[in-house]
Amino acid sequence: xxxxxxxxxxxxxxxxxxxxxxxxxxxxxxxxxxxxxxxxxxxxxxxxxxxxxxxxxxxxxxxxxxxxxxxxxxxxxxxxxxxxxxxxxxxxxxxxxxxxxxxxxxxxxxxxxxxxxxxxxxxxxxxxxxxxxxxxxxxxxxxxxxxxxxxxxxxxxxxxxxxxxxxxxxxxxxxxxxxxxxxxxxxxxxxxxxxxxxxxxxxxxxxxxxxxxxxxxxxxxxxxxxxxxxxxxxxxxxxxxxxxxxxxxxxxxxxxxxxxxxxxxxxxxxxxxxxxxxxxxxxxxxxxxxxxxxxxxxxxxxxxxxxxxxxxxxxxxxxxxxxxxxxxxxxxxxxxxxxxxxxxxxxxxxxxxx
Amino acid sequence: xxxxxxxxxxxxxxxxxxxxxxxxxxxxxxxxxxxxxxxxxxxxxxxxxxxxxxxxxxxxxxxxxxxxxxxxxxxxxxxxxxxxxxxxxxxxxxxxxxxxxxxxxxxxxxxxxxxxxxxxxxxxxxxxxxxxxxxxxxxxxxxxxxxxxxxxxxxxxxxxxxxxxxxxxxxxxxxxxxxxxxxxxxxxxxxxxxxxxxxxxxxxxxxxxxxxxxxxxxxxxxxxxxxxxxxxxxxxxxxxxxxxxxxxxxxxxxxxxxxxxxxxxxxxxxxxxxxxxxxxxxxxxxxxxxxxxxxxxxxxxxxxxxxxxxxxxxxxxxxxxxxxxxxxxxxxxxxxxxxxxxxxxxxxxxxxxx
DNA sequence: TATGGTGACTAAACCGGTTCAGAACACTGC
DNA sequence: GCAGTGTTCTGAACCGGTTTAGTCACCATA
Numbered sequence: 056x057x058x059x060x061x062x063x064x065x066x067x068x069x070x071x072x073x074x075x076x077x078x079x080x081x082x083x084x085x086x087x088x089x090x091x092x093x094x095x096x097x098x099x100x101x102x103x104x105x106x107x108x109x110x111x112x113x114x115x116x117x118x119x120x121x122x123x124x125x126x127x128x129x130x131x132x133x134x135x136x137x138x139x140x141x142x143x144x145x146x147x148x149x150x151x152x153x154x155x156x157x158x159x160x161x162x163x164x165x166x167x168x169x170x171x172x173x174x175x176x177x178x179x180x181x182x183x184x185x186x187x188x189x190x191x192x193x194x195x196x197x198x199x200x201x202x203x204x205x206x207x208x209x210x211x212x213x214x215x216x217x218x219x220x221x222x223x224x225x226x227x228x229x230x231x232x233x234x235x236x237x238x239x240x241x242x243x244x245x246x247x248x249x250x251x252x253x254x255x256x257x258x259x260x261x262x263x264x265x266x267x268x269x270x271x272x273x274x275x276x277x278x279x280x281x282x283x284x285x286x287x288x289x290x291x292x293x294x295x296x297x298x299x300x301x302x303x304x305x306x307x308x309x310x311x312x313x314x315x316x317x318x319x320x321x322x323x324x325x326x327x328x329x330x331x332x333x334x335x336x337x338x339x340x341x342x343x344x345x346x347x348x349x350x351x352x353x354x355x356x357x358x359x360x361x362x363x364x365x366x367x368x369x370x371x372x373x374x375x376x377x378x379x380x381x382x383x384x385x386x387x388x389x390x391x392x393x394x395x396x397x398x399x400x401x402x403x404x405x406x407x408x409x
Numbered sequence: 410x411x412x413x414x415x416x417x418x419x420x421x422x423x424x425x426x427x428x429x430x431x432x433x434x435x436x437x438x439x440x441x442x443x444x445x446x447x448x449x450x451x452x453x454x455x456x457x458x459x460x461x462x463x464x465x466x467x468x469x470x471x472x473x474x475x476x477x478x479x480x481x482x483x484x485x486x487x488x489x490x491x492x493x494x495x496x497x498x499x500x501x502x503x504x505x506x507x508x509x510x511x512x513x514x515x516x517x518x519x520x521x522x523x524x525x526x527x528x529x530x531x532x533x534x535x536x537x538x539x540x541x542x543x544x545x546x547x548x549x550x551x552x553x554x555x556x557x558x559x560x561x562x563x564x565x566x567x568x569x570x571x572x573x574x575x576x577x578x579x580x581x582x583x584x585x586x587x588x589x590x591x592x593x594x595x596x597x598x599x600x601x602x603x604x605x606x607x608x609x610x611x612x613x614x615x616x617x618x619x620x621x622x623x624x625x626x627x628x629x630x631x632x633x634x635x636x637x638x639x640x641x642x643x644x645x646x647x648x649x650x651x652x653x654x655x656x657x658x659x660x661x662x663x664x665x666x667x668x669x670x671x672x673x674x675x676x677x678x679x680x681x682x683x684x685x686x687x688x689x690x691x692x693x694x695x696x697x698x699x700x701x702x703x704x705x706x707x708x709x710x711x712x713x714x715x716x717x718x719x720x721x722x723x724x725x726x727x728x729x730x731x732x733x734x735x736x737x738x739x740x741x742x743x744x745x746x747x748x749x750x751x752x753x754x755x756x757x758x759x760x761x762x763x
Numbered sequence: 764t765a766t767g768g769t770g771a772c773t774a775a776a777c778c779g780g781t782t783c784a785g786a787a788c789a790c791t792g793c
Numbered sequence: 794g795c796a797g798t799g800t801t802c803t804g805a806a807c808c809g810g811t812t813t814a815g816t817c818a819c820c821a822t823a
Contacts, residue, residue: 074810106809108532113778114812143516155528157511312696433782440800464781467781468780
């Protein structure tokens with residue numbers, strides 16, 4: 056019923072040549088006379104010929120697809136603005152190149168390895184993009200053992216010949232901390248991501264380094280897990296300490312928004328009593344009240360560059376690392392001058408309601 | 410260097426049989442004696458044989474993968490809790506079945522069709538999951554023209570032989586409206602998704618029907634686009650009308666959270682002056698202040714059932730539609746008793762700060 | 764005129780499975 | 794003793810490309 060798609064054999068017959076020659080012509084390889092090449096191309100066009108990715112995969116041992124494995128607690132995933140934007144950037148590089156994205160979402164790091172193995176065992180992809188790098192990340196060895204090409208988002212913490220696409224978080228964090236200091240804040244805390252994760256560590260380090268550089272105590276750091284619940288818990292702890300901080304720098308927007316909830320709930324007005332900054336530049340952060348001062352990067356660009364770089368690695372080009380424009384501070388409403396009282400009293404929820 | 414993977418030929422040689430027989434044995438087909446079958450299986454196991462998906466694809470004309478095309482403005486995507494959870498549900502059904510998910514994210518509906526065509530032309534997938542159904546959705550005809558198997562999330566509005574997985578939104582919306590009515594609200598507004606989208610329409614209809622059933626005016630409906638910005642704008646409009654509503658039912662959490670921002674910014678206290686409800690049951694909604702009363706469903710279950718159903722359709726099983734447990738109301742803090750004054754004055758921001 | 768080289772092209776192998784036609788053999792019934 | 798019926802298994806075709814070895818005509822050179 057449905058007219059079958061033309062194969063290379065159909066083109067060969069119509070052109071009166073062998074299918075090998077058609078293959079040469081279509082792949083722009085030498086050994087075909089210009090006239091014949093043109094004739095073949097015209098006929099292929101007329102017949103609406105499209106190469107069969109399946110057949111091509113089998114004979115060239117390539118998949119023409121790249122993989123992305125996301126290992127995250129579903130709670131973090133939802134509400135995390137990173138991946139949708141990142142993936143849409145990846146797509147913008149893959150689609151024009153005729154490549155596909157194979158996505159795998161797993162709930163934990165344990166399932167992650169199995170997922171990479173499955174991608175490799177089933178020949179699903181030619182390479183993978185490694186995100187959320189961890190300390191001494193076992194995936195670096197894994198992908199090379201599996202024979203997968205790979206690139207990483209951010210530099211690994213160990214020597215590796217896997218190219219990376221990096222965005223320097225530091226200027227964003229530095230700017231956030233300096234912005235708060237400019238506003239008069241001195242007791243500034245940091246709610247960090249898991250120290251297993253390199254980008255979590257890097258942001259913490261940037262925070263502490265900036266505090267120290269300004270002669271301030273950078274020790275008020277609480278490590279948590281990037282979830283809203285974690286951000287809320289961390290905020291509760293910070294607000295309970297004597298001489299509580301007047302400002303908190305969060306390692307992502309989700310935790311900052313949860314922190315805002317906790318602060319407001321405990322009767323503090325942001326930014327009057329407490330200043331907050333996030334990290335991600337999420338859309339929702341612009342629409343809450345007060346809107347969230349945050350650090351933003353061009354996430355879709357990460358995705359696009361990551362995919363482009365990976366495609367180069369896959370075809371064997373020698374490539375270097377790519378460094379994207381640094382993260383930058385987006386000042387909105389959640390950060391303001393330090394409260395006048397050096398030791399502000401803990402607000403009472405009732406005062407808000409009155 | 411790297412030991413090549415064993416092929417079916419290696420197994421055949423080691424077992425002293427033809428490769429055809431090995432294929433039969435490995436696929437549990439008749440015509441192989443029990444002893445031979447066992448011997449072949451043991452040898453295949455010893456050799457660590459894994460079928461080549463590529464070769465199998467070529468000879469069976471199947472991809473062993475399913476596709477998902479997401480056409481959304483990146484701003485809605487990020488912050489939208491739906492897709493991460495949905496995809497993780499899909500994965501939970503695909504991975505054990507040895508199937509892969511090919512994901513495509515496009516920024517607009519225009520690019521959507523090209524994306525489906527590419528999936529089909531490149532033989533990337535055997536079927537697709539259609540989400541965000543629209544009125545008279547052109548994708549129904551498209552996928553059948555492309556020869557792709559498909560299932561839809563939600564019933565199409567036109568007769569179609571494409572099976573669907575549905576979750577009844579209505580009970581959730583009804584419960585939300587009745588909850589507000591129980592709290593004394595009478596002027597209740599609705600911020601709806603695009604009327605092009607069937608789930609947007611369905612939620613609006615449920616809203617209006619419930620209002621009418623209670624003898625109330627269900628006409629205060631503003632259609633917008635599911636984005637935070639859209640939710641904010643709609644809320645501003647609603648708060649500006651004379652006799653402004655005392656409660657607003659939003660069609661998703663993102664818009665509700667943005668609406669909360671607008672309300673708070675304009676000096677209203679939620680839920681004292683205004684009650685809000687969302688839709689999605691997002692994690693972040695639980696951590697803002699006040700936490701968001703919302704309608705929740707088991708989104709990962711949608712994904713899992715969708716993938717399961719699609720796999721059945723692909724192999725040609727006769728399948729029916731699947732109906733999942735209905736959406737249910739999750740009462741949190743953003744909904745409360747109607748303000749005592751029948752016509753509450755528009756609050757002044759200063760009162761909040763004092 | 765024999766020799767060699769080159770460009771254009773063909774034929775066939777190959778990737779690793781599935782599937783079909785038929786061979787070989789044992790068993791059954793007459 | 795022999796046709797008929799299964800069962801088990803082999804060999805080869807096939808999916809649609811890529812790639813290699815080799816053929817052939819043609820031209821330049823010694």
